[in-house]
Amino acid sequence: MALRFALVIEPAASDDPRTDFDDTFRAIDPSAPALSVGELSTQRGDGIFESIGVVDGHPQETQAHLERLAHSAAICDLPAPHLEQWRRAVEIAATHAPQRGEGVVKLILSRGVEHGPAPTAWATAAAAADNTVAREQGIRVVTLDRGYGIDTPAKAPWLLLGAKTLSYAVNMAAIREAHRRGADDAVFVTSDGFVLEAPTASLIVRIDGRFVTPAPNGGILHGTTQLSLFAHLASEGFETGYATLPTRSLKDADAAWLVSSVRLAAPITAIDGMDVPVDAGLTASINRYLLSPRD
Amino acid sequence: MALRFALVIEPAASDDPRTDFDDTFRAIDPSAPALSVGELSTQRGDGIFESIGVVDGHPQETQAHLERLAHSAAICDLPAPHLEQWRRAVEIAATHAPQRGEGVVKLILSRGVEHGPAPTAWATAAAAADNTVAREQGIRVVTLDRGYGIDTPAKAPWLLLGAKTLSYAVNMAAIREAHRRGADDAVFVTSDGFVLEAPTASLIVRIDGRFVTPAPNGGILHGTTQLSLFAHLASEGFETGYATLPTRSLKDADAAWLVSSVRLAAPITAIDGMDVPVDAGLTASINRYLLSPRD
Numbered sequence: 001m002a003l004r005f006a007l008v009i010e011p012a013a014s015d016d017p018r019t020d021f022d023d024t025f026r027a028i029d030p031s032a033p034a035l036s037v038g039e040l041s042t043q044r045g046d047g048i049f050e051s052i053g054v055v056d057g058h059p060q061e062t063q064a065h066l067e068r069l070a071h072s073a074a075i076c077d078l079p080a081p082h083l084e085q086w087r088r089a090v091e092i093a094a095t096h097a098p099q100r101g102e103g104v105v106k107l108i109l110s111r112g113v114e115h116g117p118a119p120t121a122w123a124t125a126a127a128a129a130d131n132t133v134a135r136e137q138g139i140r141v142v143t144l145d146r147g148y149g150i151d152t153p154a155k156a157p158w159l160l161l162g163a164k165t166l167s168y169a170v171n172m173a174a175i176r177e178a179h180r181r182g183a184d185d186a187v188f189v190t191s192d193g194f195v196l197e198a199p200t201a202s203l204i205v206r207i208d209g210r211f212v213t214p215a216p217n218g219g220i221l222h223g224t225t226q227l228s229l230f231a232h233l234a235s236e237g238f239e240t241g242y243a244t245l246p247t248r249s250l251k252d253a254d255a256a257w258l259v260s261s262v263r264l265a266a267p268i269t270a271i272d273g274m275d276v277p278v279d280a281g282l283t284a285s286i287n288r289y290l291l292s293p294r295d
Numbered sequence: 296m297a298l299r300f301a302l303v304i305e306p307a308a309s310d311d312p313r314t315d316f317d318d319t320f321r322a323i324d325p326s327a328p329a330l331s332v333g334e335l336s337t338q339r340g341d342g343i344f345e346s347i348g349v350v351d352g353h354p355q356e357t358q359a360h361l362e363r364l365a366h367s368a369a370i371c372d373l374p375a376p377h378l379e380q381w382r383r384a385v386e387i388a389a390t391h392a393p394q395r396g397e398g399v400v401k402l403i404l405s406r407g408v409e410h411g412p413a414p415t416a417w418a419t420a421a422a423a424a425d426n427t428v429a430r431e432q433g434i435r436v437v438t439l440d441r442g443y444g445i446d447t448p449a450k451a452p453w454l455l456l457g458a459k460t461l462s463y464a465v466n467m468a469a470i471r472e473a474h475r476r477g478a479d480d481a482v483f484v485t486s487d488g489f490v491l492e493a494p495t496a497s498l499i500v501r502i503d504g505r506f507v508t509p510a511p512n513g514g515i516l517h518g519t520t521q522l523s524l525f526a527h528l529a530s531e532g533f534e535t536g537y538a539t540l541p542t543r544s545l546k547d548a549d550a551a552w553l554v555s556s557v558r559l560a561a562p563i564t565a566i567d568g569m570d571v572p573v574d575a576g577l578t579a580s581i582n583r584y585l586l587s588p589r590d
Contacts, residue, residue: 002410006332031408033328035337037301037417042330043403044463045340076464077471108338111467113326115297122332145451148442152486156440158472159465167462168339169371170454172406176372177453191447 001127003030005096009089009121011109014080021085025092030124039120040111045167047110047119048072052090053128053225053261054103058293059094060261062087064224068164069107071222075163079119081109093125102128102291104262108166131263135287138269138278139184139258143247144174146188146196150244153219162218171199185258187271190219195245201260202226205245205253206279215242225259225290232289255279257286264290296422298325300391304384304416306404309375316380320387325419334415335406340462342405342414343367347385348423348520348556349398353588354389355556357382359519363459364402366517370458374414376404388420397423397586399557403461426558430582433564433573434479434553438542439469441483441491445539448514457513466494480553482566485514490540496555497521500540500548501574510537520554520585527584550574552581559585 010024028034040046050069053060066083073081090105097103105125112119153161160167178186187203188196195214197203202223204213211233216222230240250256256268256276265286267278305319323329335341345364348355361378368376385400392398400420407414448456455462473481482498483491490509492498497518499508506528511517525535545551551563551571560581562573 003333028332030333031331033330034332035328035330035334036326037323037329037403037419038298038325039330039337041340042334042337042342042405043344043401043461044467045336045461046464046467047337049338076468106338108332110337124332144453145447147444147447147451147454147456149486152440152442156442158439158468159442160468161442163464165462165464166338166340167460167464169341169458169460169462172339172341173371173453173455191444 001129003124003126005093005125006030006034007089007093007123008034009085009123011079011119011121012082012085014082016082019084021088024085025089034122036113038113038116040114041108041166043114045165045169047108047166048076048078048164049109049166050107050164051261052105052107053264054094054097054105054125055291055293056101057094057097057099059090059105060294061224061228062090063295064227065107068222068224069109072163072165073109075157075160076165078109078111089123093123096125098127102262104128110166128262131266134184134263134266135283138267140182140270141185141187141198141258141268142178142181142183142272143189144177144186145191147191149192150190150194150219153217162216162221164221174199189247193247195247195250196220197223198258201258201263204229204257204259205250206255207249207252209239211238211240212243212245214245223259225261225264228294229259229265229286229290255282257283296424298419298421300388300420301325301329302384302388302418303329304380304418306374306414306416307377307380309377311377314379316383319380320384329417330415331408333408333411335409336403336461338409340460340464342403342461343371343373343459344404344461345402345459346556347400347402348559349389349392349400349420350586350588351396352389352392352394354385354400355589356519356523357385358590359522360402363517363519364404367458367460368404370452370455371460373404373406384418388418391420393422397557399423405461423557426561429479429558429561430578433562435477435565436480436482436493436553436563437473437476437478437567438484439472439481440486442486444487445485445489445514448512457511457516459516469494484542488542490542490545491515492518493553496553496558499524499552499554500545501550502544502547504534506533506535507538507540509540518554520556520559523589524554524560524581524585550577552578
C-alpha cells in the first residue's frame with residue numbers, strides 16, 4: 001500500500017539524557033525525494049529495519065520490536081538506538097496509520113550516507129494490505145534451501161544471520177521462487193535438513209498437540225509475533241517450545257502457521273505439495289488474539 | 296569520496312528502438328534528496344549495481360560491466376537493461392569523474408518504489424580514493440567462511456550468489472571482521488573448503504608459475520578486472536586458468552592479488568597471518584596495464 005506518512009529521524013546517542021525527542025523528527029511527504037543516492041541503505045543494503053503491525057491505531061508489541069532493532073544494530077556494528085526516541089517515533093507514525101483497521105509502521109536505521117557523519121533513520125506509516133484470504137483460506141508453502149548448515153550462524157557471525165538487515169534481496173527472490181512453484185510463500189531450511197523460518201515470517205508447527213518453532217539460535221530472527229503468540233498459548237494452557245526441527249518432521253505436523261507482524265497467522269495448507277490439516281477454529285482464535293491491542 | 300555527479304535514469308525497455316536516450320536522463324545534485332523512502336533498493340537491498348573504474352576520464356571495460364549488469368538482472372528477475380542506454384549513461388557520468396587521475400562511475404538498477412510502476416535507476420561519478428598504499432605495499436587478508444558449500448549456488452539460484460545485488464550487508468560485515476582481526480580485507484571460502492572471492496574483489500593466485508582464479512560457477516561474480524587481466528597476461532605469454540581451488544592450496548601460492556575495478560591489483564602480503572611472497576615488479580606492471588585505457 002502507498003505510504004501515508006514518513007518521519008525522518010536524527011538518531012540520538014543511546015545515552016542521550018533528553019526525554020523529549022520531538023525536535024529530532026521531521027515529517028516529510030512519503031512520496032517525495034528524501035534520500036540521497038549516496039545512502040548506504042540503497043547502495044549496500046547496509047542497515048536494519050522493523051515492521052510493526054498497527055491495529056485501530058495501536059502499534060503492536062512495540063517493545064519487542066525495539067529490542068530486536070537494538071539486537072540487529074549490535075550484530076551489524078551500528079550505533080545502539082535510543083529506544084525512547086524510537087518509541088516516540090513509533091507513537092507518532094502510528095497516529096498516521098489507519099485509526100480503524102490495520103496498518104503498518106516501518107522503522108529503518110541505515111549506516112548513513114557514504115563517508116557521511118552519521119547514520120540516517122526514518123519511520124513510515126501505511127495501511128496494511130488485506131490479508132483476509134491468507135488468514136482464512138491459508139497458504140501453500142515450499143521449502144527452499146537457505147544454503148548453510150544449522151551450525152553455521154554461530155561460527156560465522158559476519159553472515160549477520162540473526163539480524164533483520166536491509167539486505168533482503170534473497171528473501172524477496174525466495175518468495176518469487178515459491179510463486180514460480182505454484183505456492184504462496186517459502187520456508188527456508190538448512191542444507192543439512194533443519195527448518196529455519198520464512199523469508200518474512202516465523203514458522204510454528206503443532207506436533208502431538210505441542211506448538212513448536214525453530215530455536216532462534218543466531219540463524220533466524222526471533223519473531224515478535226511468535227513470541228507474543230507463544231505467551232498467549234501458554235496462558236491458555238497449551239504446551240509451547242523451541243526445538244531444532246528436522247525438515248522431515250514437517251510431515252508430522254497436524255497444523256502449521258506462518259506468523260508475522262502484519263499478515264499475522266496464516267495457516268499452512270500444504271508443504272511442498274503435501275497437504276497439511278488446518279485447524280480453522282484455532283486459527284481464527286489466534287488471529288483474534290493477534291488483532292487485540294498488545295504491548 | 297563525495298559524489299560529484301548523479302544522473303537519474305528512466306530505464307528503457309531492452310528492445311526500445313531509440314538510438315538517442317538523452318531525454319531519459321536527468322542530472323541531479325548528488326547530495327540532494329533524490330530517492331523516496333519507498334525505494335525497494337533502500338527497504339530491501341533489492342536491486343543490482345556495477346562500479347566502473349575511470350582513468351583520466353575514460354571508463355574502463357564498460358562492455359564487460361554492462362554485460363554483468365544484464366546477467367545480474369536476469370538472476371534477480373529484473374527487466375533486462377537496455378545496454379545502449381546504460382552505455383550512454385556511463386559516457387555522461389565519466390565526463391564528471393576527474394579527467395586527470397582516477398575516478399569511479401557507479402550504476403544502480405533498483406526494483407523501484409514499492410507498488411510503483413517501474414524500476415528506478417541512476418548513475419553516479421566520484422573521484423576514487425587513493426589506493427597507492429594497497430597497490431604498492433600490499434594488503435593482509437583473512438579467510439572467512441561464506442557459510443555455504445561449493446555446490447550450493449547451482450542448487451539454490453534464489454540465493455542470488457552470482458548476482459551483484461545491493462544486498463551487500465554481509466560483504467561489508469566481512470570487511471569489518473577482517474579489520475577486527477588486524478587485516479585489511481577478507482577472502483570468502485566455502486564451508487567445505489574452497490576459495491571464492493573477496494567481498495568486493497576477485498582473488499588471483501600464482502601457483503607454479505600459473506595464474507589461477509576460482510571458477511565463476513554461479514557462486515561468485517565473474518570479475519571484470521580479472522577477465523581483462525587474464526587476457527593481458529595470456530597475451531604476454533603467461534598461463535592462466537580457472538580452477539576449483541581448495542583453501543589449503545593458498546599456502547602454495549608464490550604470489551596472490553585481490554583485483555577490482557577501482558583499487559585495481561593489490562598484492563596480498565599475508566593470508567591468515569601466513570606471509571605470501573610479493574612480486575613487486577609484476578604487480579607494478581599489472582597496475583600499469585590496469586591504468587591504461589581499456590574497453
